[in-house]
Amino acid sequence: MTVNKKDVLLSLRDLEISFGEGKNKFVAVQDVNFDIYRGETFSLVGESGSGKTTIGRAVLGINPTSNGTITFNGTQINKKLSRHQEQDVSRKIQMIFQDPSASLNERATIDYIISEGLYNFNLFDSEEDRLQKVTQIIEEVGLLPEHLYRYPHEFSGGQRQRIGIARALIMQPELVVADEPISALDVSIRAQVLNLLKKFQRESNLTYLFIAHDLSVVHFISDRIAVIRNGRILELAETEELFNNPLHPYTQALLSAVPIPDPKLAREKKLLVYDPKMHDYSVDKPSFVEVKPGHFIYANAPEEEHYRQLLDKQAQGVN
Amino acid sequence: MTENILTVKDLSVGFQVRGKELKAIRNVSLELHDQEIFAIVGESGSGKSVLTKTFTGMLEQNGSITHGTIDYKGKRLSDLKKDKQWEGIRGKEIATIFQDPMTSLDPIKTIGSQIAEVIIKHQGKSKSEAKKLAIELMDRTGIPNAADRYDEYPFEYSGGMRQRIVIAIALACHPNILICDEPTTALDVTIQAQILELIKELQREYKFTTIFITHDLGVVASIADRIAVMYSGEIIEVGTCDEIFYNPRHPYTWSLLSSLPQLAQKGGDLYSIPGTPPSLYKDIEGDAFAPRNPFAMKVDFEAEPPMFQVSPTHFAKTWLLDPRAPRVEKPALIQNLHERFEQTLVKDNQLDHDVKVEENLEDEEHDRK
Ligand SMILES: Nc1ncnc2c1ncn2[C@@H]1O[C@H](COP(=O)(O)OP(=O)(O)OP(=O)(O)O)[C@@H](O)[C@H]1O
Ligand SMILES: Nc1ncnc2c1ncn2[C@@H]1O[C@H](COP(=O)(O)OP(=O)(O)OP(=O)(O)O)[C@@H](O)[C@H]1O
Numbered sequence: 001m002t003v004n005k006k007d008v009l010l011s012l013r014d015l016e017i018s019f020g021e022g023k024n025k026f027v028a029v030q031d032v033n034f035d036i037y038r039g040e041t042f043s044l045v046g047e048s049g050s051g052k053t054t055i056g057r058a059v060l061g062i063n064p065t066s067n068g069t070i071t072f073n074g075t076q077i078n079k080k081l082s083r084h085q086e087q088d089v090s091r092k093i094q095m096i097f098q099d100p101s102a103s104l105n106e107r108a109t110i111d112y113i114i115s116e117g118l119y120n121f122n123l124f125d126s127e128e129d130r131l132q133k134v135t136q137i138i139e140e141v142g143l144l145p146e147h148l149y150r151y152p153h154e155f156s157g158g159q160r161q162r163i164g165i166a167r168a169l170i171m172q173p174e175l176v177v178a179d180e181p182i183s184a185l186d187v188s189i190r191a192q193v194l195n196l197l198k199k200f201q202r203e204s205n206l207t208y209l210f211i212a213h214d215l216s217v218v219h220f221i222s223d224r225i226a227v228i229r230n231g232r233i234l235e236l237a238e239t240e241e242l243f244n245n246p247l248h249p250y251t252q253a254l255l256s257a258v259p260i261p262d263p264k265l266a267r268e269k270k271l272l273v274y275d276p277k278m279h280d281y282s283v284d285k286p287s288f289v290e291v292k293p294g295h296f297i298y299a300n301a302p303e304e305e306h307y308r309q310l311l312d313k314q315a316q317g318v319n
Numbered sequence: 320m321t322e323n324i325l326t327v328k329d330l331s332v333g334f335q336v337r338g339k340e341l342k343a344i345r346n347v348s349l350e351l352h353d354q355e356i357f358a359i360v361g362e363s364g365s366g367k368s369v370l371t372k373t374f375t376g377m378l379e380q381n382g383s384i385t386h387g388t389i390d391y392k393g394k395r396l397s398d399l400k401k402d403k404q405w406e407g408i409r410g411k412e413i414a415t416i417f418q419d420p421m422t423s424l425d426p427i428k429t430i431g432s433q434i435a436e437v438i439i440k441h442q443g444k445s446k447s448e449a450k451k452l453a454i455e456l457m458d459r460t461g462i463p464n465a466a467d468r469y470d471e472y473p474f475e476y477s478g479g480m481r482q483r484i485v486i487a488i489a490l491a492c493h494p495n496i497l498i499c500d501e502p503t504t505a506l507d508v509t510i511q512a513q514i515l516e517l518i519k520e521l522q523r524e525y526k527f528t529t530i531f532i533t534h535d536l537g538v539v540a541s542i543a544d545r546i547a548v549m550y551s552g553e554i555i556e557v558g559t560c561d562e563i564f565y566n567p568r569h570p571y572t573w574s575l576l577s578s579l580p581q582l583a584q585k586g587g588d589l590y591s592i593p594g595t596p597p598s599l600y601k602d603i604e605g606d607a608f609a610p611r612n613p614f615a616m617k618v619d620f621e622a623e624p625p626m627f628q629v630s631p632t633h634f635a636k637t638w639l640l641d642p643r644a645p646r647v648e649k650p651a652l653i654q655n656l657h658e659r660f661e662q663t664l665v666k667d668n669q670l671d672h673d674v675k676v677e678e679n680l681e682d683e684e685h686d687r688k
């Protein structure tokens with residue numbers, strides 16, 4: 001896939017998201033900086049509670065931000081928008097949820113569920129046009145037109161997730177936030193859904209902000225990956241770079257936990273444990289620095305030096 | 320180590336659903352060896368949970384054993400009917416850990432008291448002794464400052480810690496068999512890896528037998544001694560961990576292995592099994608996997624295959640093993656699995672790992688305001 005690096009679709013700068021006020025204030029996400037390029041799959045990985053969903057919800061405008069900017073297509077969107085702008089953004093940024101059962105209105109037909117966005121934004125000329133759009137999308141996600149008049153409970157988990165995808169994609173979004181879209185699914189259905197997401201990306205140059213905890217899936221689907229811990233991005237790089245040269249000890253620990261489906265190697269494997277106390281940030285303060293083109297890491301000056309040396313050593317080893 | 324602790328023979332289980340019978344388990348036989356880790360894998364609905372529920376008499380009201388026997392240490396479990404007859408076995412000798420730890424914990428009782436309760440009930444200890452043992456168990460399962468955290472409530476624990484407590488409670492009864500039904504599916508990779516390590520370690524120490532259920536073959540590579548693969552209510556292949564990964568014989572096992580995302584080519588599609596599993600309301604003719612099997616032969620649609628023996632420990636239920644069958648190689652994608660992963664691993668290890676390798680299971684506090 002060729003991604004035009006210049007074309008930034010979404011840009012987060014110094015983003016902070018907090019919950020509560022005063023002494024109950026809890027900063028869930030801080031100093032988040034990254035760009036997502038049009039047509040790429042950008043993944044957020046990190047342990048439970050690290051702030052992945054919180055960032056996704058902020059991009060969708062569901063979580064208010066307490067600092068920093070979110071820019072979409074060149075327009076800042078985390079501020080008061082005109083009605084027109086707001087409509088535009090809420091059509092162009094869509095979401096696919098983790099739990100297909102919880103996210104579908106059980107009492108509505110599939111036809112209504114998929115059309116809801118079209119109704120809300122008046123995106124069809126006539127009833128005929130609407131039906132044509134819905135029929136087309138339902139076939140594209142691998143379901144049948146006859147399914148339109150059924151209810152969600154009549155479908156399997158994988159089929160429900162397809163309905164969720166159809167509902168998002170009928171809006172012709174530019175950015176899709178997919179928050180654990182496959183975690184609730186079985187291995188074989190998981191593959192179908194991932195292939196479907198990739199197909200739409202190829203066909204319409206869709207951009208994904210992909211959130212998942214299964215790193216083997218993330219490895220497969222992502223162009224770039226950001227590793228987040230305790231609300232802070234610790235490392236960001238292109239997928240192969242991150243898997244081949246993980247620099248931050250937390251990233252290394254995370255990667256060491258990925259199951260290897262090979263008994264001999266799996267038995268020998270050592271689980272690395274990350275101890276945040278290893279960083280001494282009392283004198284040298286850390287920041288998010290680029291140690292190699294496109295490879296960013298949260299480090300202070302001595303650590304940065306150390307990481308650069310590691311990369312040099314490795315580059316020499318390869319030559 | 321091949322002494323059997325549990326023997327299942329020709330077991331079938333049916334559920335009554337609106338006047339029709341759903342056959343969830345069809346003629347399953349298996350032998351559980353003492354102190355092994357036995358993994359059961361297979362896609363959703365294949366019968367993994369139902370099969371193991373029969374070992375503790377936990378089938379729902381509408382379900383029953385329609386055929387076959389389950390023997391455990393001289394007791395015929397398949398004959399037990401009333402809850403009273405299960406007393407002393409269920410939860411005590413054979414314990415189960417489920418996917419969601421929240422469903423097994425009482426939200427309004429402290430963590431410590433829930434463990435102590437079990438110890439008092441099953442081991443007949445005094446209150447103060449039980450507390451001491453509970454703290455010891457919390458410690459063993461990796462809860463930091465166990466004594467201090469004894470009086471905390473479930474909501475004050477993270478998901479991974481709650482799962483450790485569920486394990487601690489299960490172990491408090493000194494079970495002989497521990498059934499883990501997808502215990503890590505809801506957890507993130509780091510915690511998943513820690514829980515797997517923990518189960519392995521505790522098993523060595525407490526010498527129980529483990530049944531580990533998952534739909535993800537990748538998860539069991541590191542912990543299983545043997546693996547059974549289930550498809551639509553049947554065990555279609557069983558063997559040692561190495562046999563299943565390096566010498567799988569059933570086309571369904573091939574498909575499961577092929578679906579591993581670790582095997583997918585970047586930029587290509589993930590392998591996905593075409594079609595859907597058969598309806599469990601109907602009798603299955605021939606090989607249940609035949610309609611989805613690219614290697615299916617005529618006979619697969621006509622006659623049910625027997626279990627063929629591949630090695631003293633390895634069996635597979637596929638006509639491909641019949642001497643008359645043509646020679647079919649497993650798909651290229653899953654050949655040389657070990658060599659392939661060895662290469663990627665070398666690549667991943669190019670940098671010095673300067674992380675300490677140590678047991679540090681502390682859930683450190685959020686280091687933020
Ligand atoms: N509405 C809210 N009010 C208060 N705290 C919140 C709220 N939403 C999230 N948080 C907190 O913010 C932190 C980040 O949560 P978030 O849901 O973003 O994590 P996550 O990375 O998506 O985790 P998971 O992998 O478990 O989904 C957590 O500590 C969470 O408890
Ligand atoms: N009480 C019940 N009544 C009717 N059908 C049931 C009942 N319990 C289970 N089943 C059916 O029996 C079959 C086997 O279910 P089981 O829960 O064992 O699957 P599983 O392999 O554990 O799947 P999963 O990976 O989704 O947990 C399924 O088709 C299921 O719908």
Ligand SMILES: [Mg+2]
Pocket residue numbers: 052053054
């Ligand atoms: Mg989340």
Ligand SMILES: [Mg+2]
Pocket residue numbers: 367368369500
């Ligand atoms: Mg189950």
